[in-house]
Structures are given as C-alpha cells and as structure tokens.
Amino acid sequence: MAEHKEEPVAESMMDKISDKFHGGDSSSSSSDSDDEKKGSAAGVKAKIYRLFGREKPVHAVLGGGKPADLVLWRNKKVSGGVLAGATAIWLLFEVMEYHLLTLVGHCLILSLATLFLYSNVCIFIHKSPPNIPEVKIPEDMTVNIALSLRHEINRGFFTLRETGHGRDLKKFLIVIGGLWLLSVLGSYCNFLTLSYIVFVVLYTVPVLYEKYDDKVDAFGEKAMIELKKYYAIFEEKVLSKIPKNKKH
Numbered sequence: 001m002a003e004h005k006e007e008p009v010a011e012s013m014m015d016k017i018s019d020k021f022h023g024g025d026s027s028s029s030s031s032d033s034d035d036e037k038k039g040s041a042a043g044v045k046a047k048i049y050r051l052f053g054r055e056k057p058v059h060a061v062l063g064g065g066k067p068a069d070l071v072l073w074r075n076k077k078v079s080g081g082v083l084a085g086a087t088a089i090w091l092l093f094e095v096m097e098y099h100l101l102t103l104v105g106h107c108l109i110l111s112l113a114t115l116f117l118y119s120n121v122c123i124f125i126h127k128s129p130p131n132i133p134e135v136k137i138p139e140d141m142t143v144n145i146a147l148s149l150r151h152e153i154n155r156g157f158f159t160l161r162e163t164g165h166g167r168d169l170k171k172f173l174i175v176i177g178g179l180w181l182l183s184v185l186g187s188y189c190n191f192l193t194l195s196y197i198v199f200v201v202l203y204t205v206p207v208l209y210e211k212y213d214d215k216v217d218a219f220g221e222k223a224m225i226e227l228k229k230y231y232a233i234f235e236e237k238v239l240s241k242i243p244k245n246k247k248h
Helices: 002-046 065-071 076-095 100-124 139-164 169-188 191-211 213-237
Strands: none
Touching (some): 065 076, 065 191, 076 100, 076 191, 139 169, 191 213
C-alpha cells in the first residue's frame, strides 16, 4: 500500500519539474522574441536620414588619415596653427595690402642675411657653421597632388558637359544656381578674400557638423522635404508646360 501511495507522489513531483522546465523554455522563447522585436526596432531607428546619403562617419567621409584629423581638429594646436597662419596671410595681403613678391623678397633677404652673418660669426668664434638642411619637394607628393587636381578638374568638365546636353533639368538648375551665387560673391569681395572665406568654412563646418550631426540631419531632412514640395509645384506649373521634342 505504501508503494502505491509513493508512486503518484513521485509522478506529481515529476510533472511539476517538467512544468517548470517548459515554463522556463516558454519564458526564454518569449524573451528571445522580445529581443528580436527590440533589435528590429533598433534597426528601424538606426536608419535615420543623413545629409547627402552619408553612411560613414564624418572622419571616414573626409578620407581619414592626417588631413581628416586636421580638418576635424583632432590636434587643436596644429589645426589652430594652420588657421592662424591662413588668417595672418589674409591680413598681410588684404588688410595691410602687402604684395606677394615683396613678401617673398623680404623673407628671403632676412633669412639669407641671418644665415650669412651667423656663419661668419661661427668662424671667428671657432664654432662649427650651422647645418643648413637641404630642401627638396618629394616627387610622390607632387604627383599625387597633380593627379587629384586632374581628377577634380575632369569631373568638373564632365558635369558641365552633361549639364549642357540638357538631359537633367534638376542638375542644370543646381549648376546655374551655384555659378550665380559664385558671381554674386565675386562682386562683393576679391579672389583672396573669397578663398579665405571658403577655407574658413571648410575648416570649421565639418567639425561643427560632427559635433551636432543629429540636429543638423533632422533639420536637413525637413529642409529637403520642403524643397521637394516646392520643386514638385514648380515642375507641375512650369516644367510640365514646356513642350518636349518628340523623336520621329
């Protein structure tokens, strides 16, 4: 009789244990499904709007390496020194109305006179003359700069050629707008001042964008939506009324 009583007790204990295991499996499966939902939601959130379709960090977009570090102010002393040097050049030529040949001549005169006097003084005081380093322009750097300029110039000519064919009206309007803006800026300032403004903009905008990219991207998304609306209205009221050439 005792044996018959122990069997249902053991069976009930086994049922409880199995229920716990099954409950754990269901909870783990529900947690897995919750994780999948969270992952999908995170994936949706990650696909946010980026200016110009950017998919990489700003540092990678700028090419990485030392030039990107310089533009993004990774070393504040070096970047600040470059900006200070550009500002000093602009002040010399634009504000103080210094001329390039005069500046180069004065710098060379001062350098050669200093080296000449120091070398002769070293002879009289029985010291070794200064070791003047040999300056050479590296061939690889010159070739790389020339190739980069060639690529950019050819791409600009290709854009102008494609725009002149009249196949892409949107590109035509963008190019015309850019050239018109350039001509307006040129009427207010000379080439040196315009170059300095462009340099300062290119030297400050990327680092500010990297710092506030979320806010700028959100504002850019709204601006692009509004521009598309205005372009759709312009296309409906103006462009659609322009007769198109039919091919026979």
